[in-house]
Amino acid sequence: MQVIRLDALSDNYIFLLCDRQQNIAAVVDPAEAKPVLTKLHELQAELVAIFNTHHHLDHIGGNKELIQRFPQVTVYGGIEDRGRIPGQQVFLQPGDRVQFADRIGKVIFVPGHTRAHIAYYFSPQHPEETGELFCGDTLFAGGCGRLFEGTPTQMVNSLSQLRSLPDSTRVWCAHEYTLKNLQFALTVDGENPDLQTRYEQVKAFRSRGEATVPSLLGVEKLTNPFLRWEQPALQSAVNSHDPIQTFARLRGMKDRF
Numbered sequence: 001m002q003v004i005r006l007d008a009l010s011d012n013y014i015f016l017l018c019d020r021q022q023n024i025a026a027v028v029d030p031a032e033a034k035p036v037l038t039k040l041h042e043l044q045a046e047l048v049a050i051f052n053t054h055h056h057l058d059h060i061g062g063n064k065e066l067i068q069r070f071p072q073v074t075v076y077g078g079i080e081d082r083g084r085i086p087g088q089q090v091f092l093q094p095g096d097r098v099q100f101a102d103r104i105g106k107v108i109f110v111p112g113h114t115r116a117h118i119a120y121y122f123s124p125q126h127p128e129e130t131g132e133l134f135c136g137d138t139l140f141a142g143g144c145g146r147l148f149e150g151t152p153t154q155m156v157n158s159l160s161q162l163r164s165l166p167d168s169t170r171v172w173c174a175h176e177y178t179l180k181n182l183q184f185a186l187t188v189d190g191e192n193p194d195l196q197t198r199y200e201q202v203k204a205f206r207s208r209g210e211a212t213v214p215s216l217l218g219v220e221k222l223t224n225p226f227l228r229w230e231q232p233a234l235q236s237a238v239n240s241h242d243p244i245q246t247f248a249r250l251r252g253m254k255d256r257f
Contacts, residue, residue: 001103001122003132003172005211006035011176012058013213015134016040019101024048026100028120028134029174030062037069046070049100052077053136054117055084059174063087078109080116092118103132110138110162112155113145121165131169133217135162140173141215142181142198144226146255152248156229163227167218178202178212184257185225188237188250194222225250 006014008031015028016039026049030036040047047070052060055077063086067073076098077084079091092098094109098120105120113136122132137145138155139162147155182199189195198219202212221227228234229247238249 001101001132003170003214004039005172005213006039008032008035009058013172013174013176013211014062015172017100018043018045020045022101024101026051027062027066028172029053029059029136030066031058031060031174033062033065033069036062036066047073049073049098050075050087051098051105051120051134052081052085052088053119053134053138053174054078054114055081056114056137059136060085078107078116078118080111081114084116094118108158108161110135110158112147112150112152112158113137115149117150117158119162121169131166132172133162133165133169134172136174138162139171139220139224139226140175140181141171141178141212141220142185142202142224143177143254144224144251147251152251153244155251156244156247159227162217163221165217167216167221169217170214171217171220172214176211176213178215179206180257181254182223184254185223187257188253189223189225189228189231189233191233192223194219198223 002018004016008014012031017026023045025045028051067087075087076090077088092107096107098105103122105122108119110119119135229243240246
C-alpha cells in the first residue's frame with residue numbers, strides 16, 4: 001500500500017492509498033474531488049473506497065462527485081456520523097477492521113473534535129513497513145483539534161489511544177498547521193530541546209514550501225504538548241497538577257493563540 005498526499009483547499013491534505021498491482025485506490029477524507037480525480041487518472045486506478053474520519057465539510061466535500069464517477073465505491077465512516085456523511089454505506093464501530101490491498105486497518109473511536117470522530121490505523125504487515133495512522137483532525141503535527149462537540153476528558157482518552165501506538169507510526173493528519181502549532185508549543189514548553197530542534201527543522205521545511213506531514217508518532221510524543229499533559233513543565237505552565245485540567249487549559253490557551 002502506497003500513500004500519496006494531495007493538497008486541497010487552503011491547507012487541507014487528502015490521502016490516496018494505492019495498490020499499483022491491482023490498479024485500485026482508496027481515499028481518506030476527500031475535501032474536494034478534483035485533486036483525487038486528477039491523480040486517479042494519472043495512475044489509471046479505480047477508486048474502491050472512501051474512508052471518512054468525520055463529517056466536517058473539508059473532509060467530505062468530494063464524496064458526492066467521487067461517488068458519481070465511481071458508483072461502486074464503498075463509503076466508510078463512524079456509526080455516530082450516520083446521516084452526516086454523504087453516501088455512507090458502512091457504519092464503523094470501535095475495534096472494527098477495514099481492508100485495503102494487503103493492509104488491515106483498525107478503527108479507533110476518538111471523540112473530542114467531534115462526537116463521532118474515528119481514526120484508521122493500518123499496522124505493518126511486513127518488517128519493512130511502517131504503521132500508518134489517518135487521524136483526521138484529532139491529532140495534528142505539533143497539536144490537536146479544537147473541541148467542537150467533545151470534552152477535554154474525551155479528547156485526552158482519544159489522544160491516549162493514539163499515543164499508545166508504536167513510535168515508528170507515520171501520522172497523516174489532515175492540515176498543514178505544524179509551524180503555528182510549534183510556535184504555540186514553545187510558549188508553554190520552551191526549554192524542551194527536542195521541541196526547539198523540531199521547530200527549526202519545520203521552519204526550514206516551510207520556507208522551502210515543503211509539507212511537514214506525515215510526522216512520526218515518536219517525535220510527537222517528545223514535542224507535542226497535547227500528548228504531554230503529565231509533564232511537570234507543562235503542568236507548571238498552566239498551574240495545574242491534574243492531567244485533564246492541564247490538557248484543557250493548554251487547549252484553551254491554543255484557542256486564543
